[in-house]
Amino acid sequence: MTTTTDLPAVPAGLTARRPTEADHARVQATLGDWWGHLGGEFGDLQRALLLPRLFFQHMTDTSALVEDADGRVVAFLVGFLSPARPGTAYIHFVGIDPAARGGGLGRRLYEWFFALAADRDAREVRCITGPANRASVAFHTRMGFALEPGDREVDDIPVHSDYDGPGLDRVSFVRPLP
Structure with missing residues (x-):
């Protein structure tokens, strides 16, 4: 611990x-x-x-x-x-x-x-990344994060449109902690 x-x-x-x-x-x-x-x-x-x-x-x-x-x-x-x-x-x-x-x-x-x-x-950890950052999406998935549903998909990745403001779309992740 x-x-x-x-x-x-x-x-x-x-x-x-x-x-x-x-x-x-x-x-x-x-x-x-x-x-x-x-x-x-x-x-x-x-x-x-x-x-x-x-x-x-x-x-x-x-x-x-x-x-x-x-x-x-x-x-x-x-x-x-x-x-x-x-x-x-x-x-x-x-x-x-x-x-x-x-x-x-x-x-x-x-x-x-x-x-x-x-x-x-x-009990959980959250984070986001930009949809263009494919390496980040892959890393977070390997680390046990789940992709949260978005309002649309880009190349099979759920995206939250305008998450950080107009035109600033994000991919959202969540990972439970033991």
């Missing part, structure tokens, strides 16, 4: 810690390159707006930042427990440096968050 002070287990040469407000600009700087500028300038702007400074001020006890030996950001997970829906935890944003993908770091961050959320009495 974990406690609220535990951090994710990360591979040798990496260090996990809680993010701080000072990390906001460093994480923001990764968003375009790590997502391959998916959606062009508009996509880069959407990602930046989805990760405002307030998450680095108020959600740090349920979030993690991973750095290499040189202090370079390698991964992050920003999550929280829903204040309006007791029993629900939410993974808001996760990023893994493309050079660090495929080694299980994303899985480790998610499993850490699942354990932290369960320790705090959450």
Whole structure:
């Protein structure tokens, strides 16, 4: 069983810690390159707006930042427990440096968050992604998330139209916790 002070287990040469407000600009700087500028300038702007400074001020006890030996950001997970829906935890944003993908770091961050959320009495974890981010849809499915029904489908994926505003469609996931 974990406690609220535990951090994710990360591979040798990496260090996990809680993010701080000072990390906001460093994480923001990764968003375009790590997502391959998916959606062009508009996509880069959407990602930046989805990760405002307030998450680095108020959600740090349920979030993690991973750095290499040189202090370079390698991964992050920003999550929280829903204040309006007791029993629900939410993974808001996760990023893994493309050079660090495929080694299980994303899985480790998610499993850490699942354990932290369960320790705090959450019964489910929710998250979203954009319908164009096929790698994210596949990852979440592998992690045991179910796709929630949407109001339409795009390439057999249920989509919630205008979820984050006009033209900002999203795929919604839910995963029960043991």
